[in-house]
Amino acid sequence: MTGLGGTHAELDNEPSIGAAWLYLFCGKPYRTQETVRQAVNMLWRDAPYGIPGNDDLGEMSSWYVWSAMGMYPGIPGRAELLLGSPLFPHIAIHRAGGPAIAIEAPRAAADAPYVRGLRVDGHPATRAWLPESFVAHGGRLELDLASTPDLRWGSAAADAPPSFPPAAPSGVPPPAR
Numbered sequence: 001m002t003g004l005g006g007t008h009a010e011l012d013n014e015p016s017i018g019a020a021w022l023y024l025f026c027g028k029p030y031r032t033q034e035t036v037r038q039a040v041n042m043l044w045r046d047a048p049y050g051i052p053g054n055d056d057l058g059e060m061s062s063w064y065v066w067s068a069m070g071m072y073p074g075i076p077g078r079a080e081l082l083l084g085s086p087l088f089p090h091i092a093i094h095r096a097g098g099p100a101i102a103i104e105a106p107r108a109a110a111d112a113p114y115v116r117g118l119r120v121d122g123h124p125a126t127r128a129w130l131p132e133s134f135v136a137h138g139g140r141l142e143l144d145l146a147s148t149p150d151l152r153w154g155s156a157a158a159d160a161p162p163s164f165p166p167a168a169p170s171g172v173p174p175p176a177r
Helices: 019-026 029-043 056-069 132-137
Strands: 081-083 090-095 098-104 114-120 123-125 139-146
Touching (some): 019 081, 029 114, 098 132
Parallel strands (some): 098 139
Antiparallel strands (some): 114 123, 114 139
């Protein structure tokens, strides 16, 4: 979790906070759900100095808020959202001039980090991410959470979040495919 240095992720500070979300890209969303919840439960406290690491410009605080909502903007400059599991049974996101997002997870609890089912706008879904259209147009997520993982949910290659190739430096042609 923290203080390991070297090649280990240290989820108590900014350079590694996105690491727990990488499991989504390799077909193991239950590991993201488990690791994010473990970080939230172990590293954050409701007390003075309860924020781990250095909260430069609110980065650690925003990571906690996103993680508590069960989603994360893991691709800089993109609107897709990676999915984890919410800490609360009901979350309403109201945006000035924008559509609302509702998140319903009746069995949400600190010890129930695993997604067993997801409905997006009433339709069953197995993808471990939301497209930019969901962010743009709003919608409703309904999550069935549990204390034991569903190793199949979100594990298919088609369920992984998109990967984007890096842009070629200016004046350099893209590599041949």
